[in-house]
Amino acid sequence: MTKMKSRVLYFPENNKKLSLLSRVLCDKLQCKLDKIPPAYPCENEKLVLIGVSMKNDMPDALRRFCRELVKTRAQNVAFFGDAPETTMVNLMNEAREAGTNVIGDVFECKTGGLPFLARVKPEEQTGIEEWLKKVLEQLK
Numbered sequence: 001m002t003k004m005k006s007r008v009l010y011f012p013e014n015n016k017k018l019s020l021l022s023r024v025l026c027d028k029l030q031c032k033l034d035k036i037p038p039a040y041p042c043e044n045e046k047l048v049l050i051g052v053s054m055k056n057d058m059p060d061a062l063r064r065f066c067r068e069l070v071k072t073r074a075q076n077v078a079f080f081g082d083a084p085e086t087t088m089v090n091l092m093n094e095a096r097e098a099g100t101n102v103i104g105d106v107f108e109c110k111t112g113g114l115p116f117l118a119r120v121k122p123e124e125q126t127g128i129e130e131w132l133k134k135v136l137e138q139l140k
Contacts, residue, residue, distance in 0.1 A: 003029075003030050004029070004046040004047065005031075005044060005045050005046050005047075006029045006031040006045055006046055006047040006048065006049070007031055007032055007033075007034065007038070007042060007045055007047075007048050007049070008022045008025045008026045008029065008031060008032070008033050008034075008048075008049045008050075008051070009022075009033075009034050009035065009036050009038055009048065009049070009050050009051070010022045010033075010035060010036065010050070010051035010052070010053075010081075011035065011036040011050075011051070011052050011053070011054075011059075011062050012035075012053065012054070013035035013036075015053045015111050016118035017053075017109075017110075017111040017112070017118040017119075017120075018051045018052075018053045018081060018111045019033075020118055020119065020120050021051060021080070021109060021111070021120060021124070021128055022049075022051050024120055024125055024128055024129070025049050025080075025128065025132060028129060028132055029047070029049075029132075036050070036061070036062055036065050037061055037065055041068070041073065042069065042073040042074050043072070043073055044072065044073070045073065045074045045075065046075050046076065046139065047074070047075070047076045047077075047078070047135070047136075047139060048069065048073075048074040048076070048077045048078075048100075049077075049078050049079075049080065049132075049135075050066075050077060050078070050079050050080070050081075050091070051079075051080050051081045052079060052080075052081040052082075052083040052087070052088065052091065053081045053082050053083060053111040053112075054083045054084075054087060055084075057087075058083075058087050058090060058091065062091070063090075063091070063094055066091050066094035066095045066098070067094045067095075067097070067098050068098060069094075069095045069098045069099075069100045070098050070099045070100065071099045071100055073100075074095075074100045075100065075101060075139075075140065076100065076101045076102075076103060076135075076138075076139050076140060077092075077095045077100050077101070077102050077103065078102070078103035078105070078106075078107075078135045079091060079092060079102075079103075079106050079107075080106065080107035080108075080109060080128065080131065081107075081108075081109065081111060082108060082109055082110055082111050082112070088106050092104070092106075101139075101140045103135050103138050103139075105131065105134055105135065105138070107127070107128055107131040109124060109127070109128065
């Protein structure tokens with residue numbers, strides 16, 4: 001895989017499984033991993049992958065972060081996680097309205113469970129790697 005300027009971000013930071021899935025993506029892209037809001041803002045990223053896990057309403061910090069993803073910060077954005085479909089659609093719309101290209105294919109994965117039992121199963125790793133390959137084909 002060719003190296004490009006990219007980042008993987010996830011929310012919330014205390015979700016161990018989401019962090020492990022994010023690490024798989026980081027290893028494939030050879031990029032940095034951070035939480036949302038990140039320590040340093042995105043700048044001139046070719047691709048930003050955002051992992052989200054939540055049950056209810058979208059926190060304001062997450063919504064504001066997606067709203068700030070203008071083209072100069074992130075050319076392409078894709079989402080993965082286990083947030084409700086309406087939440088994912090709202091986040092995608094926030095990013096689209098900011099001006100970035102949003103990849104419509106969302107990778108759905110289960111991230112709940114006990115933190116000390118969190119691990120990425122082989123089929124989950126294969127699934128997220130195949131999803132990443134599809135995302136890379138859709139970059140603008």
